[in-house]
Amino acid sequence: MNIIQFPYRLYLVTDEALCLGRDFYWVVEEALKGGVDIVQIREKSLPFTEFVTKAEKLKTICDKYRVPLIVNDSVEVAKLVDAHGLHVGQEDANLGHAQEVIGPNKILGLSLERMEDLGKPSSEKAWYYGISPIYATPTKSDTKTEWGLHGLAQVRKATTKPLVAIGRVSLENAASIISHGADSLAVVSGICSAPSPAHAAEAYRKKIEEGLKEQ
Numbered sequence: 001m002n003i004i005q006f007p008y009r010l011y012l013v014t015d016e017a018l019c020l021g022r023d024f025y026w027v028v029e030e031a032l033k034g035g036v037d038i039v040q041i042r043e044k045s046l047p048f049t050e051f052v053t054k055a056e057k058l059k060t061i062c063d064k065y066r067v068p069l070i071v072n073d074s075v076e077v078a079k080l081v082d083a084h085g086l087h088v089g090q091e092d093a094n095l096g097h098a099q100e101v102i103g104p105n106k107i108l109g110l111s112l113e114r115m116e117d118l119g120k121p122s123s124e125k126a127w128y129y130g131i132s133p134i135y136a137t138p139t140k141s142d143t144k145t146e147w148g149l150h151g152l153a154q155v156r157k158a159t160t161k162p163l164v165a166i167g168r169v170s171l172e173n174a175a176s177i178i179s180h181g182a183d184s185l186a187v188v189s190g191i192c193s194a195p196s197p198a199h200a201a202e203a204y205r206k207k208i209e210e211g212l213k214e215q
């Protein structure tokens with residue numbers, strides 16, 4: 001059965017360092033129980049073989065919940081573990097090449113860092129855009145535009161592709177980000193570092209429902 005079905009609403013982006021010493025796979029599984037419906041494995045410093053092993057384990061867990069696993073940056077890892085997709089930034093792999101390597105029915109995500117990124121021919125190949133960052137966040141410091149709600153609304157007017165907001169998405173700002181046009185919220189610390197990742201995910205889902213009613 002096909003588990004690729006947009007729109008996803010709550011996108012967990014992993015960071016083991018933010019799991020407060022708890023078992024990484026437990027954190028992800030709790031988040032899935034709470035209502036995360038898409039997961040991205042994001043590893044910036046793991047050696048290749050460890051990245052592959054970790055992605056394989058996560059894929060098994062995600063498959064159990066019928067939730068797609070997306071790999072950040074590495075076309076090779078996405079291909080090797082038969083992930084459901086790949087997410088890249090502006091400086092990373094070319095999306096056309098990535099699609100050729102990983103296959104035609106794989107989700108391709110692209111981070112938008114500036115309004116001009118939308119006009120690039122390669123951007124058209126993306127299945128969804130990351131609004132990166134919606135708010136500046138300590139989790140990722142090398143970012144460019146802080147889009148804010150105004151920037152998000154501008155991108156919303158310029159494209160019909162799904163928009164995923166990422167960057168300091170909290171329970172306080174979640175509903176307003178959705179009501180300003182985001183289809184999904186991507187969260188790292190708000191779930192990975194929550195006392196209960198399952199309860200946090202449930203709470204984000206409720207905020208998303210609130211925001212959708214105001215769209």
Ligand code: TZP
Binds near residue numbers: 133137140166167168
């Ligand atoms: N890309 C843009 S902001 C960000 C990424 C990976 C990190 C978001 O982390 P947090 O903890 O949800 O603010």
Ligand code: MG
Binds near residue numbers: 073089
């Ligand atoms: Mg990247």
